[in-house]
Amino acid sequence: MMRRIGTTAALAVLAVLAVTPAATAAAPPPDDTGRSWEVVASLRFPTADGEQIGVGALAFLSVDDGSLRQTTWPDDLPTGLMFTPDARALYSTGDNVTDDGEVSEWFSAFSARDAATGEVDWSITRISSFIEVALSPDASIAATGSSLVNLETRAVDRFDACVGQAPFFYATAFSPDGGTIWYLCRGLRPSPDTELRGYDVATLAPTATFVLTNHRLDRIVLTPDGSVAVSTGDRVADDGSVVPVVTRIDLATGALTDLAFEHDLGLDAAVSPDGARAYISERSDDDFEGVLHAIDLATMTTAVSAPLADNGVLGAVLAVTPDGARVYAASHLDETLDEPDQIRLSAHDADTLAVLSETFRESDVAFDLTVTPDQAPVARLTASEPNSPVTFDASASTVEFGSIAEYAWDFGDGVSTVTTTPTVEHEYADPGEFTATVRLTSSGGTSTEDVYTGQQMLRNGDASAVATVTVAVPEPAVPGSGVAGELPPAGFNGATWVMAGIGMLVAGAIAVVIVRRRVQPQRKDA
Incomplete structure (x- = not known):
């Protein structure tokens, strides 16, 4: 009977030990693959009666699979576009119909839109609104024309940056650190000069003025380090x-370097996330098909060119994906006798x-093109109980767009490594x-650093x-003792030590039963 009791107790203890979970066991990881970026184009459709500015639309194109959805409004014409850094909202300039109860009129407008549908959440009308618009890196201010929109209060302040010899606004951009706002201002004809003016964002005090002699420039984008502006004209x-x-x-310094072309250039430019290249379009004319160019900004030479379909009066509008792998162009195709x-x-x-x-898409003009900003992954890290070796697990981490491409590990003891798992x-x-650290990078190249190119965030x-x-x-085991020091090492599960002790006691009890069994005298009738 005693043998049976001892054996049963031992099996029960072993069963408990077998199902006791590790102290740092993680829940099953979620899928780490996020959704696709979208390229958004603002389009116009002329009306048959010719009385309206046109029917406005936003076209959302998936970068992953090329699928396209489009939302159209008869009383709303978005032109300039920019996403908020967190990709939750889409801001636009343009025109919309305001009804005062007696007559409906078109007025310039600045609108906040749902990033998924393009529907207007709120709008400010009757402001100085241009296609050229910039959103500060912290998404607190939008600048267009002579308007500065406070996006927290929705108040609009008038700021005339372009005055004096160059009174006409053409473009604007914020520095990547958010401290300076740049304005591209042009003079009255026949003056050939353009001025690039910098202002302190907090005080609006002037910080720099560069007179770009004998240049009429239309567009400005910045390299992500904020050291260089690129313009076309x-x-x-x-x-x-x-x-x-x-x-x-x-x-x-305001120093200029030009790269000349034979034909007129488009009124748009885009910069790669690493700041090495600028992308511009050369417009078509009667005997020349448009061309897309990649410019090496270090040498100011054309790195590569490719044909681009007839791209109309404005040239192509351009956008670069956050990973720098693709350039998108929206170019105009002239109507024929059979096609609109x-x-x-x-x-x-x-x-x-x-x-x-x-x-x-059937449309007579594409005003602007923008792309969803990539987002930083959200890292989650667990570690197994300290033994040899320790297993670190970041599989519960998530990412909003794309996937997690890189795990950079620092184990806190001077050793580091990088994995893709x-x-x-x-x-x-x-x-x-030891404090171990993991730093994640998304497939779009986003980790802890921002990438911003003047108008909106590219990597958040x-x-x-x-x-x-x-x-x-823990300390290594004391030689000959079979245990490590006087106390259980920090970080170990106390319940495991207790159960291990019980297991040792039960094992001892089993041994006693076996010994007693061996010394019992045999029965006489055996």
């Missing part, structure tokens, strides 16, 4: 002739400019307490991409 010769140019402006005007939305390989895909093992050489970096966990590595 014309250089005017002494005899009054013009040469289309892409102009590189050093924002510390069309806009061609084309995706190009950023290195070669080869066409990857194209989609066509969410788990890693590490053996500590010495006892002690955040501290959420980093997670830490502390592990306590």
Whole structure:
């Protein structure tokens, strides 16, 4: 009977030990693959009666699968576009119909829209509103024309940045650190000069004025480090002739470097996330088909060019994906006898400019093109109980767009490594307490740092991409004792030690039963 009781107790203890979970066991990880970025184009459809400005639309194109959805409004014409850094809202400039009860009129407007549908959440009308618009890196201010919109209070302040010899506003951009707002201002004809003016965002005090002599420039974008502005337009010769140019402006000195072209350039430009390239379009004319160019900004040379379908008066509007892998262009196709005007939305390989895909929409103009900002991953990290080795697990981390491409590990003991998988093992050489860190990078290249190019965020970096966990590595076992020191090491589950002790007692009881069984005398009738 005693043998049966001892055996049963031992099995019960072993069963408890077998199902006791590790102290740091994580829940099953969610899928770490996020949704696709979208490229958004603002389009116009002329009306048959010719009495309205036109029917406005936003076309949302999926970068992943090329699917397209479109929302159209007869009383709303969005033109300039920009996403908030968190990709939750889409701001637009343009025009909409305001009904005062007696007559409906078109007025310039600034609108906040749902990023998924494009529907207007709120709108401010009768303001100085242009296609050229910029959103500050912290999304607190929008600048367009002579209007500064406080996005928290929705108050509009008038600020005349373009005054004096260059009174006409053409473009604006914020510095990536959010401290300076730049305005591109042009003078009255026949003056060939453009001025690039910088103002302190907090005080609106002037910080710099660069006179761009003999240049009439239309557009400004910045490199992500804020050191260079890129603009397109014309250089005017002494005899009054013009040469289309892409102009590189050093924002510390105002020094100019031009790259000349034969045909007029589009009124848009885009910069790669690493700041190495600018993308511009060369407009078509009667005997020339449009061209898409990639410009090396270090050497101010054309790195590569590719044909671009007839792109109309404004040229193509452009956007670069957050990972820098694709360039999107919205170019105008002239109507024929059989076909109405069309806009061609084309995706190009950023290195070669080869066409990857194209989609066509019936429209007479594409005003602007923007892309969803990539978001930083959200890191979550656990560690197994300290032993040899320790397993670190970041598989519960998530990402909003794309996937998690890189896990950069720092184990806190001077050892680091980078993996493409969410788990890693590490053996500590010495006892002690160590803080291990993992820093994640999305497939779009986003981690903790922002990438901003003057008008809106391209990569919205955040501290959420980093997670830490502390592990306590115990002292090594005392030779000959079979145990490590006088007390259980920090970080171990106390219940495990108790159950282990019970297991040792039960094992001893089983041994006693076996010994007693062996010394019992045999029965006489055996």
